[in-house]
Amino acid sequence: MDTVQSEQLVLALRTAARSMAEKRSIRDLEETLAQIVDEAVNTIPAVDAGSISMTEHGRIETRCPTTESIRKLDETQSQLREGPCIEAIEDPPPTGMVIAQDFAGDDAQRWPRYGPHAVEAGYHGLMSTQLSTDGGVRAALNLYSRSANAFDEHSQTLAGLFGAQAALLLYGAHHATHLQKAVDSRDLIGQAKGILMERFAVDDEAAFQMLVKSSQDTNLKLTEVARWLTTDQSRAARPDSSTGRGR
Incomplete structure (x- = not known):
């Protein structure tokens, strides 16, 4: 790898990393993934x-996908x-990378049904990295x-x-989602305990045991028990618009 290529790679990865650090929402995740794909296409x-x-x-x-034809492929x-994408996800080699160098040549027998579709769309090679x-x-x-x-050794290294x-981005997003679900569940159970403590004049531990027993x-x-309880409580407190009750 020459100096110019090294600098391009470092710049591309730094740009993507900076964007990753700034993004938080699911839409932001999509935008950052798209940026990584674009940077890879422009750099490799x-x-x-x-x-x-x-x-x-x-x-x-x-x-x-960078083009509609890629989406279809x-x-x-x-x-x-x-195809290489399927193998990279479901049965990858130790390197995690599946490479088709020529769908119309040596790789034609390996992917006999998919290869002709790629060639017809104008693509002979494909690297898929798990x-x-x-x-x-x-x-x-x-x-x-x-x-x-x-795809020479240099291209394969950059793809990796x-x-x-x-x-790493997907790993972080996956765990952030689970963490948020855990926080949401804790808040929901806390709300349900509060309702039971007020309604039955019990302490925190007793309210939690009531939820566990009901579960x-x-x-x-x-x-699910906590969600039903908090939803039921909210419904009970809402004014009845047809009768005027609750006012």
């Missing part, structure tokens, strides 16, 4: 387009259950080339670096 030699594939509701969905892989980090989110960074045999950055007796999760 021979890469002409890119996307991210991610498991959603039991199927693999396309995120942040990713969707075709998902429909056929064949982004999974902890068994939770399963995803892959996909980088397409219009040229055959275009951008893949690592995207993986066991109804075979509902503790949070």
Whole structure:
């Protein structure tokens, strides 16, 4: 890697990292993922387009495609259950990277159903890098080339670096989501305990035990019992607009 390429890589990764640190919402996550894909396409030699594939509701969905044709190619892989993106997510090699150097050449037999679709769309090569980090989110960074045999060792190394950055972003977003759910559940249970403490003149521990017992007796999760209780309380306190009761 020469000096200019090294500087371009460092700048691209710093820009993406700075954006990651500033983003918080789900929409921001999408924007940052798209930025990582764009930076990878603009920085890595021979890469002409890119996307991210991610498991959603039991199927693999396309995120942040740089062109509509890439979206269709990713969707075709998902429909056929064949292609580098699928392998990178479901059965990756130890390196985490699956590479097709020429769909019309040596790789034609490896992906016989998907390969012709890629060639017809004008793409002969594809690098897919696994982004999974902890068994939770399963995803892959996909980088397409219009040229055959275009991914040398240098390109593969850069793809791995951008893949690592995207993986860290997804890892952080995944755990932040679970942390927020835990906080929301704690707040919900706290509200429910407060209602029981006021209604039955019991202390905090007794109110919690009442929630636990109700959860066991109804075979509902503790949070579901708490949500029902807080919703019921809110409904009971709301004025009846048809009769004027509650005013």
